[in-house]
Amino acid sequence: MESNLLIHKKLYLFILLLVCSTTLLQAQTIKGNITDAKNGETLIGATVHIEKGTYQQNTTVKLDGTYVFKNVPAGEYKLQVKYVGYKTTKEYTIEVKQDEIAVLNVAMVDNSTALNEVTITEHAGKATDRSARSDEKNSNNTINVVSAQSIAISPDVLVSNVLSRVSGISIDRSSTGDAQHVIIRGMDKQYNTTLINGIKIPSPDNKNRFVPLDIFPAGLVDQIEVFKTLTPDMEGDASGGVVNLVMKTAPDKLKIEGDFGTGYSQLFFDRPFASFDHSTVNSKAPGEINPGGIASPSDFPYQNLLTKTGNPPPNTNASLTIGNRYLNNKLGVLFSGSYQNLYQGSNSFAVIQTNDIGPAQGNSKQNTETGFQDTYNRQYSTQLQRLGAIASIDYKFDNNNVINLFATYLELNQYRVRQTQDDTYGGYTYQGYRGTFSVDNLTETRSDLQSIYNITLSGKHKISSPFSLDWTVANSQATHKLPDDAEFDTKYGTSPTTTTNEATGNPAEPYVSVAQGVTNGPVYVQNESRTWTHNTDKDLSAYLNLHYNVKIFGRTAIFSAGGMFRHKTRDNFNDSYNLPNTIVNGEPEVYTSIPAAKFMFTGSDTVNAKGSSATDPGVYTFVENIHALYGMVKYYITERLDVIAGLRGEHTYQNYYSLLPSYLPGKTATITYLDYLPSVNIKYALTNEQALRASYYESILRPAFADLIPYPDPIANEEYSHVGNPYLQHTVINNYDLRYEFFPGAFDEFMLGAFYKQLTNPIETELAQSTTGAGGLSLTPNNFGNATNYGLELEAKKFFGNIGASVNYTYTNSQITTLKTITLNNTLTHIDQTRPLQGQAANIGNASLLYKDQKIGVDAQLSLSYIGERIAAVSSYYGLDTWERPSTFLDFSAQKKIGPHFIIYIKANNLLNTPYQLILKQNNTYLYSGLAKLPHQESADYTTLQYDQFYARYNLGIKYNF
Template sequence: MNKVLPLKRQLFLFLFFISCSFTTLAQTVLKGQVTDTKTGETLIGATVHIENGNTVLNTSVKLDGTYTFNNLKAGDYKLHVSYVSYKTTRDFEVAVADGKVNVLNVAMIDNSTALNEVAVIEYASKASDHSARNTEKNANNTLNAISAQAIAISPDVLVSNVLGRMSGISIDRSNTGDARHVIIRGMDKQYNTTLVNGVKIPSPDNRNRYLPLDIFPAGLVDRLEVYKTLTPDMEGDASGGVVNLVMKSAPDQLKIEGEFGTGYSQIFFNRSFQSFDHNAGNEQSPGEIHPGKIASISEFPYQSLITKKANAPINKTASLTIGNRYLDGKLGVLFSGTFQNLYQGNNSFIVVQESTVGTSPDINTPNQETAFQNSDNRQYSSQLNRYGAIASIDYKFNNANIIKLFATYVALNEYRVRQTEETTYGGYSFNGYHGPFSIDNLTQTRKDLQSIYNITLSGKHNIFKGISADWIGSTSQATEKMPDMAEFDTNYQYQQNIPDGATSPTSIQPGPVMVGNESRGWQHNTDKDLSGYFNLHYKPDHIFNSKVEFSAGGMVRHKTRDNFRDQYSLSNTYVPGSSPPVPEPYTTIPNATFQWKDQDTSYAYGSYRTDAGVYTFTENINAIYGMIKYDVTDKLDVIFGVRNENTHQSYNSSLPATFPGKSADINYTDLLPSINAKYALTNEQAIRVAYYKSILRPSFYDIVPAQDNSQDDAYYGHIGNPYLQHTVIDNYDIRYEFFPGVFDEFMLGGFYKHLTNPIETSLQPSTGGATLYYIPNNPSESAQNFGVELLALKYFGNIGASINYTYTNSQITTPKTVNVQGDLIHRTQTRPLQGQATNIGNASLLYKNQKSGVDAQLSVAYTGERLAAVSTYYGLDTWEKPTTFLDFSAQKKVGRHFIVYVKANNLLNTPYQLFIKQDNQSNYSGSSKYPHQESPNYTTVQYDQFYSRYSLGAKYNF
C-alpha cells in the first residue's frame, strides 16, 4: 500500500494540473466566441469593440477561438464585432458583473448571406478545425479527426504523413522515405481499413488488401477521420481502426483555390540522381504478346537499362480547386485537381540472413545468426509523378431528398533506378586485410504505375414522418503495372597476386569486370469492387419519454482480382574457345550479349504458365445489421446492435493441377455484436465505453500456396498458406474526453483486444530448403493487445501546443526452434505482436499571429522499438530501432488572397534501422567489421538514409 498511494497522488496532481490549464481564474472578465452563422467556424482575427463612457477597448479573436477582456470595471457595456467580408454586428448591451466571468457569444453573417437565409447544413464546411472538434464530440463512436486547416499548416503533403501525427498511429515507410501504411494501436496494417467518403475502395497492391496511403495527396481532403470503435452499420473487418478520407465537396459559395510549389531533396546534393528513358521497354511481356511461343533474345532491348545522371533536380507541385452553388443553392459543383513531380532517394545497406544459424549449448540460449554470406549497398533514385482529381455534384430537390455524385482518380507513377553493390563474403585474408570474394554491381530500372478510381452515387431521403433512408452505389478499380522491370549485372572476383617463383601472395587485387546475368519481369494486377449500401431509419417521437432511433440495413460487395506475372532470366555468354569457360568481359551494356540458361530454350517460355503470381480471385461479401440508438437519459446515450457478415472466396492459380491448393472455395459467416455508450458529465465532458467484435480476412496472396521469389525490394521470397484461418477479435474501449474551447481538447483512454487465430508472417526456411521465406500462418490460438492513449491540445492566445502519447503492450506465445548442438529443439516464446511499438508520441508547437499573417509549426514524432519480422528461431526476430522525426513549416499571408509557405521534413536525417538482438563482437570490430554496426550487443541488418527535404510555394484563395 505504501507504494500505491504516492502513485495515486501523482496521478491526482497531474489531472489537477491539466484541468487547471483549461480553466480561467475568477476575476471580472468579459469573454466569448465569434463564429460564422452558417458554418459555425470560429472567425479568428475578428475585432471586438467595447465601450462604457470614457472606457473604449478593442481586442481580437485569438487562436483559441475566443476574445477576452480582463480586469474590467463592473457596469453596462456596448459591444460590436467587425470582420473583413462580414457584416458588422449590431451593438449588444452587456451587463458586466463584478468578480465574475461574463460570457457573450456572437454569430456573424457574411456579406453574401441574407438575414433570412436558412443554412443548408448538408453543405457546411468540413475543412475547419471547429468542424473536426465537433465531429469528435458528437460522433456515435470513438474517433479522432484532423481538418484541412490543420493539414494545410502542417509540414506534410501526403495523407499518410499527416496520419502519422495522430493519436495512437505509427507508420511504415516506402523506399522513398514517405509514410505508406498506418499501424493503429499496435495492430499491424492488415488489421486496418481505409474508406473514401465512407466507402471502402480496393488496393493497387498486388499482394495485400490494405491501401498504400502515399497515393493520396493531402490537398484533396477536407478532413481525416480515424474510427477507434465500430458500430453495427460499419463493416466489421477493422480491429485497429478505420481511416476515413472525407474529400472536398461543393462549398456554399464560390471557392477558388490554387497552389504552386517547388523544392528539393538534400540527398541529391550529396550524390547524383539517376534516371532512365521512361518510354523504353515493352509494355507487355513476350508471353502476353504471343502466348505459348518461344521468346527470342532480341525481344529484350537494352535501352531501358541505360541510365543518366543529374544533380539535385527540382520538385514541382500544383493544385487547383473550383466550386460553387447554383439554382438558389440547390445545385453544388466542385472540381479539385493536384499534380506532384518529386525526386526522392534512399541510401540503403542490408546484410542478408541465411537459414543456417550457430548452435546453442541449451534450449534457453538463443541461436546466433552468423551465416551472413553477402551484403548490399543500394542507392535509390525515384521520380514520383502523383496525380489526383475529384469531382463532386450534389442536388437538393427539397428538404426531404438529396443526391450526390462523387468521382475520384488518384495515381502514383514511380520511375526508379536502383544501383546495388553486392558483396559476397568468404574472400582472402592478407596482412590483416580481410577482403570479399566477389563484387556484383547491379543496375535495375523499374516503372511502378499505380492508380485508383471510384465513382459513388448516394442519396438521403425522408420518406414519412420519422422514417428516412440513405443509400450508396459505388464502383471502384485499382491497378498496378510494372512493365519490363530490368536488371543487369556485372561482377568481378578478388584474386591473389603470387609472383613467379613465390610461395605466398604479395597482394590481393580485383580481377577483370565480367558480364553477369540479366533479368526481365512484367507484372500487373487489377482489383475491382462493385458495392451497394442501404440503411433505413425510424425515429418515433419518444419511447418511455426518451429519444430512440431504430436502424437496419445491409451491404453487398462483389470483388474480382486478377494478377499476372511473367519473368525471364538471361544468362551471360562466354569467350569462345575458353576452357574452363570464361564469361564475356564487360565493355558497355549495348555490347553485352546473352543466351538462354544452358542454351535451353525451355527458359524462353517465361514463368507465367506455372507462376503462382498468375491467379484470379473472387470475393463476395454480404452483410445485414440491426441497430438501436437510445437516449437512456439526458446524459446517457447508447448505440447497440449486431451485424452479420458472410464471406465467400474462391480463386484459381496457374499452379500445376496436381499442386495442393491450386484452387479453393472458402465460405464463413461471422456474427458481430457491438455496443457504444456515451455519458455526458457536462456539455464539454463525456465518458465513452465500447465493445465490438471484428474480423481480419487474410490477403488474397497469403492464401495461394506457392513459392514466389519475385518480391522486388524484399530479400526473401514468399510462400502462401491455403490453410490460413481468418482472425476474430474482441475489442474493449474506454475514453474520457473534454472539449473546453473551440479547438482545445483533452482525451485519456484505454483499450484491450483479444485475438483468436491471429495472422502473422514469419521468416522461416521452406520445407527442406536453405533459403528463408516469408510464410503467413496462425502461430497461436490467441493473442492480446492493450494500451493507453493520451491527447492534449491547448491554445494560449497566439500559441498552441499539442501532444499525444500511446502506450501499447501486446503478447503472443508462439513456437520457436533452437539449434542445440546440431539438434533442432522446439520451445515457445512470448513476444509482442508484429508491428507493435510500446511507445508512440507526437508533439507540436504552433504559432499564429493574425496581425502579421504568420503561421508556424514545429513537430516531433517519436516511434519506439517494434518487431519488424518474426523468425522461426528463438531470439532471432528482427526489430526496428526507435525513430525521432523533426519537421517544420511556416506560412505568411500576403494581401487578402495569397499565402507563401515553406516546409522542411526529416531535419534530423533519421535513418530506418533493423537489427537482431544478438552478440555482435565479431562483426562490430576487427578486419571483418560490417558497415553501420553501432554496438557489440546487436547486429544491424538494414540501415536506410533518406535525408531532409525542403519545399516552398504560394497559395491563392478566393
C-alpha cells in the same frame, strides 16, 4: 560600511516600490469570450473594438477563445464586436476601475441571410478545425479527426504523413522515405481499412488488401477521420481502425483555391540522381504478345537499362479547386485536382540472411545467425509523379431528397533506379573488415505504376416524419503494373594477397586470415533478369440503410437496419525471364557496356525463353463476394446517456484459381465462412464539454489474396521472396474500448483512453526456410495461436493566446507465445517464446509547438514524432526476430498570409535525417569491433541488418484563396 549597506537597502526598497507601483498603474485589463448565441461555439478571429474619447484599440479573439486588452487606463469604455457572417453587436459600456480586471462576455447572432445559405445545402463544411472538434465530440464512435485547415498548416503534403501525427498511429515507410501504411493501436496494417467518403476502396498492392496511403495528396480532403471503434452499420474487418477520407464537396458559394510549390531533397546535395528513359519500357511481356511462343534476346531491348546521373530538377507540386452552387443553391458542383512531380531517394545498407545460417544457439552462445554471406549497399533514385482528381455533383430536390455523384482518380507513377553493390564475403579480413570473395554491381530500373478510380452515386431520402433511408452504389478499380522490371548484373572476383593468421578472440572463429592487399579480377557480364507483373482489383458495391425514429418511454430511439453486397474480382499476372549471359572460351563475356552485352537462349533452353507466365503460380484469378446484414438501435436513455447496440452478420465467399502445379496444395480453393459480429457503444455526457465512452465490438481479418497461394514472389520484398500459405485461417478479434473526453476551449481538448483486444488466429509473416524448392529464406504468413493487445492513449491540446501545444502518447502491450527452433547442448529442439505482435511499438508519441496569429496571418508548427522499437519480421528461430529500431522525426512548417487572397508557405521534413534500422537482438561484439568487422554496424549489443537514410526535404510555395 554599515552606512553604505543601509543606502543599498533603501535603494533596493525604492526600486521594488517603483516596480510595484508601475505594475499597479498598468494592471487595468478588459477581457472576455466571444461566442455564437445559438450553439455557444467560440468565434475565433472576431474583432473586438474599444474606445474612450480619442483612445481606441482593436484585438481579435485568440485560439484559447478569449480576447484581452492589457494596461488600459481606468475609465468607462465602449466595446463593439464584428465577425464575418454575424451581425455587428451593439455598443456595450464597460467600466474599468483602478487595478482591476473587467470581464465582458458577448454572444453574437449570425446573419440571417448567410444562415439560410448554409442550411439549404446538404453538405456542411468539413474543412475547419471547429468542424473536426464537433465531429469528435458528437460521433457515435471513438474517433480522431484531422481537418483540411490543420493539414494545410502542417508540414505534410500526403495523407499518409498526416496520419503519422494522429494519436495511436504509427507508420511504415517506402524506399522514398514517405509514410506508406498505418499501424493503429499496435495492430499491423492488414488489420485496418481505408474508405473514401465511407466507401471501401480496392488496393493496387500486388499482394495485400491494405491501401498504400501515399497515393493520396492531402490537398484533396476536407477531413481525415480515424474510427477506433465500430458500430453495426460499419464493415467488420477493421480491428485496428478505419481511415475515412472525407473528400472535398461543393461549397456554399463560389470557391477558387490554388497552390503552387517547389522543393528539393538534401540527399541530392551529396550525391547525384540516377534516371532512365521510361518511355522505352515495353508495356507488355513477350509472353503476353505471343502466348506460348519462344522469346528471343531482341524481345528485350536494353535502352531502359541505360541510366544517367546528375542533379535532379526542383520538385513541383500544384493544385486547383473550383466549386459553386447553382439553381437557387440546389445544385452544387466541385472539381479539385492535384499534381506532384518529385525527386526522392535513399541510401541503404542491408545484410542478407541465408539458409546457411543454421538455427539459433542457446546456453548464452553467440548465434550463428551472424555468419552472413552477403551485404547490399544500395542507392535509390526515384521520380514520383502523383496525380489526384475529384469531381462532385450534388442536387437537393427539396428538404427531404438529396443525391450526390462523386468520382475520383488517383495515380502514383514511380520511376526508380536502384544501384546495388553486392559484396559476397570470403574467409579473410582486410583493413579490419571482412574481405570479399566477389562483388556484383547491379542496376535495376523499375516503372511502378499504381492507380485507383472510384465512382459513387448516393442518395438520402426522408420518406415521412419517422422514416428515412440512404443508399449507395459504387464501382471502383485499382491497378498496379510493373512493366519490365529489369536488372543488369556485372561481377568480378576478389582475392587476398600476402595473408597472415591472427587470433580473433571469437570462439566460433578463433583465427582469421589477414590480407595486406586485395586483387580484383576482370569484370564479367552475368545473367540478366526481366519481369513483367500487373494486377487489377475491381469492386462493385451496394449499400442500403433504413432508419426509423420513434419515442419509447418518452425518449428518442433510432432503429436502423440495412445491408451491403460487394463483388470483388482480382487477377494477377507474372512473367519472368532469366537471360543467360554469353560464355566465351568457358568464361562469361567481359563487360564493356550494357549495349555491347550479348545474351542468348540455347536451343535446349526453352524454359527461360518461354518465360514463366505459362506455368507461373503468380498468375491467378480471385473472386470474393461479401454479403452483410445488420440491425441496430440508438436509444437516448437520459439527456446525457445514449446507447448504440446491434448485430452484424457477414458472409464471405472466396474462390481462386492459380497456375500452381496440380499435385501441390493451394492450386485452387473455395472458402466460405459466416461471422456474427455484435457491438455496443455507450456514451455518457458528464457535462456539455465532458463525456465518457465505452464500447465492445467483434471484428475479423480476412487473409490477403496472395497469402493463400504458395508461390515465391521475389518482387514483393527487396530482400526475400513472399510465399503464401493455403492453410491460413481468418482472424477473429474481440475489442474493448474506454475513453474520457474533455473539450474545455475553442480548440483545447483532453482525451484519455484504454483498449483491450483478444485475437484468435492472428496472421503474421514469418521469416523461415523456404519450402517451395527456391531455397534460402522466405516470408510466409502463418496463424500463431491466440494473442492479446492492450494499451493506454493520451491526447491533449492547449492554447495560450497565440501559442499552443499539442501532445499525444500511446502505450501498447501485445503478447503472443509461439514455438521457436533453438539448439541447446548441441541438440536441435523447440521452446516457447513470448513476444509482441508484429508491427506493435510499445511507445509512440507526437508533440507539436504551435503559433497562430490571425491578426498578422502567421501560422507556424514545429513537430516531433517518436515510434518505439517493434518487430518487423517474425523468425522461426528463438530470439532472432527482426526488430525495427526506435525513430524520432522532426518537421517544421510556417505560412504567412499576404493580402486577402495569398499565402506563402514553407515546409521542412526529416530535419534529423532519422534512419530506418532493422536489427537482431544478439551479441554483436566481433562484427562490431573485431578483426573481421561487418560494415555499418552501430553497436556491440545488436546486429544491424538494414540501415537506410532519407535526408531532409524542403518545400516552398504559394496558395491562392478566393
